Amino acid sequence: MIWDKVKENLKTTMAENIFQLWIEPLQFKQLKGDQFILKSPDRYFSAYVKQNFAPSIEKQLAENGLEQSRVVICEEVASKPVVPVVRKQKPAARVQMRLPNVPANNSKYRNLHPRYTFDQFMVGESNILAESACRSVAVSDGLVGPCLFINSGTGLGKSHLTHAVAHKVFAESPMTRLHYLTAKQFAAEMIHGIQTKTMDDFKRKYQENCDILLVEDVHSLTGKKKTQEELNDVLDMLIKSGKRVILTANSAPRDLLGIDNEFRSRMSSGLVTSIKAPDIKTRSRIIEQKAMQQQLGLNEELVAFLASHIKGDVRKIESALIALRSKAQLTGGYIDMDLVREVVENVVGVGQGLTAAMICDLVSIQFNVSVKDLQSKSRKKIITVPRQIAMYLARKHTEDSLADIGKAFNRDHSTVLHSIKVVSTKLVRDTSVSAQLDILDDKVSQL
Template identity: 65%
Template sequence: MLWEKTQEVLKDTLSGSVYQLWIEPLRCLEVRDDSIYLLSPDRYFSAYVAQKFLSIIEATVKEAGSVQRRVVICEDERVHTPKPVMQPKGQLRLPTVPENNSSVRALHPRYTFDQYMVGDCNILAESACKAISADDDSYGPCIYINSETGLGKSHLTHAIAHKVFAESPMTRLHYVTAQQFAAEMVRNIQSKTMDTFKQKYHDHCDMLLVEDIHSLTGKKKTQEELNEVLDSLIKSGKRVVLTANQAPRELVGIDSEFRSRMSSGLVTMIKAPDINTRLRIVERKAGTHQLGLAEEGVNYLAQHIRGDIRQVESAIVAIRAKSRLMGGHVDMDMIREAVTSVVGVGQQLTIQMISDLIAKQFKVSVDDMKSRSRKRQLTFPRQVAMYLCRKYTDDSLAEIGRAFNRDHSTVMHSIKKVTNLSVRDTSVAAQMELLTGKVKSL
C-alpha cells in the first residue's frame, strides 16, 4: 500500500522520536489519482505536520508511488471534497462578535488532561487548570504554576489550550512564552504599532497563557507591559495562567508590583512525583509507545529516573528502538543501559539499590526484609536498610515505609534504633561505617 511504503521510507529518513510523535499517528483514509488523504488526531497536530513535514511527506509519496500526489491532512474520516472544510464544534459566532484572533504555540497532541498523570505532587495544579479551562472561577481568574524542568508545567498549559479550543473554539486565547511576548513587544515598538499590540492583549484576549516568566529577569520594560496586561485582564474577569521555574517570591530581578500581580491568584507548585506516581508514569509511557515491560523493568525505571518526566520517555524510546533490533526482546541489561544513557552513571541512590546491597551483605533476600517476620536476623538488616535509605535518598519516610511494607512510624523507630546502637556499640558502629562506604560506592 502506498502509505505503508511511504512510512517505511520516512522511518529511515527521520529520527525515531520524530517519526513516532508526528508520522506514526497519521492514518491513510483514501488514495486518489491526484491526492492522498491522511487522518490526524486533531487540527493542531495537522497544522504542525503541514508546517514541518508536508514537503518531505509529499516527496516520499512520489518516490513510493511514482506519481506526484497532493497530501491532504484532515481530522474528519468523511472525505467528501478535495479540500476538507473544518466545521467549528460547539460555539457559533454571532454577527456582533469579533472573529477569533487566537495566537497559539504548536500544541503537542498528547499533552491533554486525559494523558496527565495525577498524584499528590500535582493534584492541586491539575485541578486548578481543569477548572480555569472550563471557565470555573473556583481557584480565581489567575493561576501561577512553578516547578523544576520536566515535571509537567507545559503539559498542563497545552492541556488547557486543547480543552478550550475543543469546547469553546471562539475563545480568544493567546498562548506564548515570556520570551515571545517580549520579542513581539519589541517588534511593535520598532514599527510604532504598540496600539495594535495593546489592543490584542487588553481588548481582544479572553485567556492568556504565558510560560517561563523567569526569563523576564531584569527586563523592566517587558515586566511593566505584561503587568499592565495582567491588571487589565484580571480586572475584566478574563483568565490568566503563568508558569515559571520558581515561586514569585523567589524570582530575582522582578519588579515588586509585577511580583505582587502574579501572586494575586492561586500560586501552586508541582513537586517531583513520588514512587507510586513514577510507576504509573512509566507504565503509561510504555503503553503509549507499545513497549511491553515486566514489573522488574518498570520498577527499575521508576526508581532510577526520579525527576524530569521527559527522561522517562527518552529512556523508553531508547529501549523500544533497541528492542526492535533484538526482535522485540527486552531485558534488564537493555533497560540499565538506557537509564545510564539518560541519567548518567552517577545516578541517584534508590531504595532498591540500597535494599539489594543490604540483603547481599546480610545474606538475606529483599523479600524477606519486606516480610512481616520479626526474627532478629531479618529485623536488624531491615532497620539498617531503612536508616541508610533515609540518609542517602530523597524519599520520604512514607515512601521508605511503603517499600518495606511498613508505615512511616516504623521507619522513624528504625532510624532511632540504628542511631542509638551505633553510639553505644562499637561493633555496630564499625558495621555501619563499612556499609556506608559500600553505599557511597554504588
C-alpha cells in the first residue's frame, strides 16, 4: 500500500518522537481523484499536520507514482448507534470535587479578564492552531507535547488564550494548582526570594506545588541569564513530571535574542505555534461581537468598512468602537458612514484604504520589475508571476472588485480570476511560494 511506503520513507527523514506523534496516528481513508485523503484524530491535529508535514507527504507520494496528488486531511466523525429514545434527566457538568472553604474559581487570580474566555475568542485561519492547542492543554489530553509556546505581535490574542485556559481549568478543576504570571513577575519573585533568603520556598512553589504554569512575555528575559536558568530548571522539573506549561512571547524561540541555548531548547520541546493578524472575515466577526458588547448597531456596510481599514492589532478595533460609541452619544446616537470614517482616520490613524495600485507598486519593488512591465501585455515568466501574485494580493487585501483590480493591470476580470486560481494552486503545492507570500502579506499589511 502506498501510504505504508510513504510512512516508511518519512520515518527515515524525521525524529522518531515527531514521527510517532504526528505521522503514525494518520490513517489512509481514500484516493479520490487527485485527493489523497488521510484521517486524523481531530481538527487541531489536522491543522498542524497540514501546516507542517503536507508538503513532505506530497513529495513522497510523487516519488511513489502519485505526482499530481494533493493531501487532504479530515477528521473521522464516529457514527452513533441508534438507541431507543428515553427521557432522562440531563447529567450535571463534569467538574472536579473540591474541599470545603476552597473558592470555586481560585479568586487570588483577580487579574484574569472576565471576557477572555474560549467562547469569546474569534477563531480564524490565523489562530486556529493556537486556539486548538490551548484547548488541548486546558483539558490535558497530551496532544501538544510537554510545552506549548505561542508567539505573535501585540494585540493578536496571546493573553486572551492564556486567560481562557485559566478560566476553563478553574471552572472544571478548581483544585488545580495553576500559576499564571508574566516573565517579569517571575523575575521579581526570584529576586525577592534571593534578597529574603526564601529561595527554597520559591523553588517549591513552582517546581513541586504546580500542575500548570502559564508564563507570558518570555522575550522580556533577554539578557537575564540567572532568571533564564531558574525558569529553565522549573520547566525541566515540570516537563519531567508530566505537568502542563504554556509560554508566550513576541517571537519564536529561535528568533529570541539574548536567550541561553538550553533554555531555548526547553521552550521548543513541545508545540511552537504563532498567531498571525486576522483576515478580513475574522476581523468582521470580531467587530460584530465587540460592537454587540458596546451596544452599537452597525449595519453590514459599516462593519465591512471597519474590517477593511483596521488591520493587525485587534486592540485597534476596540479603540475604534469605544471612540465610535462616545462620538455617537455626543451626536444623538446616530452612526453613519461619515462618523465611521472620522473615527477610522482620527483614532485608528488610518487614512486612505489600501488599493491595487499600491500593491502593484510594492510587488514591482520586491520582484525588481517596473509597474509598466506589470501593466504590459508581456507573457514572460519573470513578468507574469509577479503580476499574478500582485493580483492575488490585491484581491486578498482590498475591497476592490475583480474589474477594478483588472484596471490597475490593464486586464479584464477573467484574467484576474485566473491569476488568483493559479497562485492559490501554487500555495497548496509549493512551500517556497507559500513562504514568499507570507513575507509579502506582512509587507502589504504595513502599507
